[in-house]
Amino acid sequence: MNLNRTSNEQETILKFLKEIQSYSPLEDHSEKALANICFTQKVGKNEVLQEIGKTCKTIYFVMEGSARIFYLKDGLEITEYFAFKNDLIVRAESLFKSLPSNKGIVSIEETLFVGIPSNALFSLFDEFHDIERLFRILIQTVYLETIKRLESIQFQTAEERYKGLFENHPEFIQKIPLKHIASYLGITQVSLSRIRAGIS
Incomplete structure (x- = not known):
């Protein structure tokens, strides 16, 4: 664990690691490697976390509060995805293609996130296959939620x-x-x- 962190930051990251391992467990050395690249970020109400037109370089996990992914259509904001406590929020299409996104992320209320820089995370995948498996499952979960929303509109x-x-x-x-x-x-x-x- 990063010694430069405050006790509150360390506690938040430990909670995050415990929560995500309900999807797929990590070995102790993998957990430590992942913990070392995590950071916490607290934002106010209606604060933009990732702007439209920017490339997604960070994966976020909501620890407290809520946020949403949105895009603009005919000058209006359209919400694509809500993230609540213990939810992952990421613009996956931008993350994996390394291209600017036409979507943004904004908080709904004061929200505490754990963030993970994508480049640092991807560099762990070759060495720690359990980390790769865990995040594949997490990203799939977000993707399936988006599909579920689209199907609900249809049916x-x-x-x-x-x-x-x-x-x-x-x-x-x-x-x-x-x-x-x-x-x-x-x-x-x-x-x-x-x-x-x-x-x-």
């Missing part, structure tokens, strides 16, 4: 999509502006207000 009603989001994250839905929820669900704010009124 579910707007009300079903909203109920699914609310049931999975009831404590956070109250904090997210309606315009972001509506764009994520692929509906207008007016339609979302009607759905919420009907449910309540």
